Amino acid sequence: MLNEIQKTLSNNSPEELEQLAARAKTLKEQFFGRTISLYAPLYLSNFCSSECTYCGFKSKNRIKRFKLTDEQMHQEMKYIADEGIENILLLTGESYKVTPVSYLKEAVSVARNYFPSISLEVHPMHENEYKELFESGVDGITVYQETYDRTRYKEVHLSGTKADYDFRYHTPERAARAGLRHISMGILLGLSPNIAEDLNELYAHLRFMEKNYPGVEYSLSFPRFKPIKGEVFEGSAVVDDITFVKIICLTRTLFPRVGINLSTREPEAIRNNILELGITRMSAGSNTSVGGYTLLDQEDQAPQFDIADKRPMKKIVEMLKIKNFDPVLTDWRRIKNEYA
């Protein structure tokens, strides 16, 4: 597998990339049709006890920290729901203390008023905690290993819960055992300069999950490394557009039925053009600051990462229709989640 990945990444033939893209497009249409699902992220809290050298939320950063109250959650969620979003991703920094399971459950119970489908991207937890969250209405989780290169992982995750590579690695298994329907995995492309090896490990991790927990719907994300407020991060590799397209196409051909997410960190031109190549889900109209939708002015916001595609939801929907895609907002009807 590593050979195949390396071969694809180092192949500079535009003709062969075009052929790979054609295979990816065909598979995407076969298994997902001409549809793109839409979701939005909502940052609940930026308190963080982890020290990840590349992250805007890291504990040493002197940013204004706060977490949403019930009332603020209602306000932010209502805004997002009014935009048409039915699939919400709730995010926090990694702080068990400030955003424990009880706080997350509170957020989920507010979210249930607005969204049929709720996912979390928060600190890794134990199986019984995931079970509790599943039963309270959480359908999926997102947990990126960021990099599978242990040495690099240690270099950039200095302290806090995120410094524990193995606990993080086994998170998808704990979530799957707890009954969650969707698990999104991924790497921060470029964090480790050895992209091919990182991809190879990610694919192996996904294969392991598919084999052992076949009932879960999996998706992958490939966020490219972005500077925070203009600062370029040391020791990371830059993944250019051609490499990025190769990764999306290769992933689609290797995992025809796995979802591939695309966030607003990618600029408009890329987002518009790689839809055909295997993307199944994209965020739209996103804000990555706590309180960023309705509570804070732009200059007071402390985003986790800078957004490149700032188009509002309606513009994304318009673009999708013009490109002959069905923008899917309604894709789940809440049923009681019951631990099997």
Added chain:
Amino acid sequence: MNITTQQTIQDTPLVIGDKTFANRFMLGTGKFKNKADVAASIEASGTEIVTVALRRIDIEHHEENILEYIPQGVTLLTNTSGARNAREAVRIARLAREAGCGNWVKIEVINDSKYLLPDNEETIKATEILVKEGFVVLPYVSPDLYVARALVKAGAATVMPLGSMIGTNKGIKTKELIQVLINEVDIPIVVDAGIGAPSHAAEAMEMGADAVLANTAVATAGNPAALAHAFSLAVKAGRLGYLSNLPHQKDIASASSPLTGFLYDS
């Protein structure tokens, strides 16, 4: 001379539950690029049964509601897409009925996201429960005689065996097993999944299947409505072929009786 089908062969309508249908082609509504294409494909094919995933029905009308694109008179077959076990399928079916989608349900229980193969055992359980609650149940299964018999016993309205895996367009790879169901099961057999071309649909009907359901091929075609029409024609052609007792394929010429001719020589 103008010979109509009625003059040549008398077909009986397809009976499912308490309804009869002249058209034996069913259409799925997932994967289309827009809802206008769904409506055009329904119209062009003349299909009388359309399946929609409850998860995709926007009952609260945030966006365009797919149901508005399905004409009156077409039977809505809600499916339980997203259910991973019998309990979830039952919950989804009940929600569909509460939401006004009627009591026809196609049970899809899929607990394998890689192959999307149905869980037959859980499907039987869901069928048992939903039939008792008054649903007309069309279960989607991997073709298996014992499973089909259990579904008949549970009160299923049809058996919907897969031709090949969902979305693959590979045609009827499970032919031998589906033929057994056609031979042995007395409720309608609807071949579903993997039907990628009109010729596949015709093949299923020639085998004696009662109906065919297609989705991916139509939804992702350059001209969905035209392909839906072609599917409908192929289903009709295959059905006529079956009713006309189409001659079996022969591997050798049969003009003489080389093995038993001696019996009559004297």
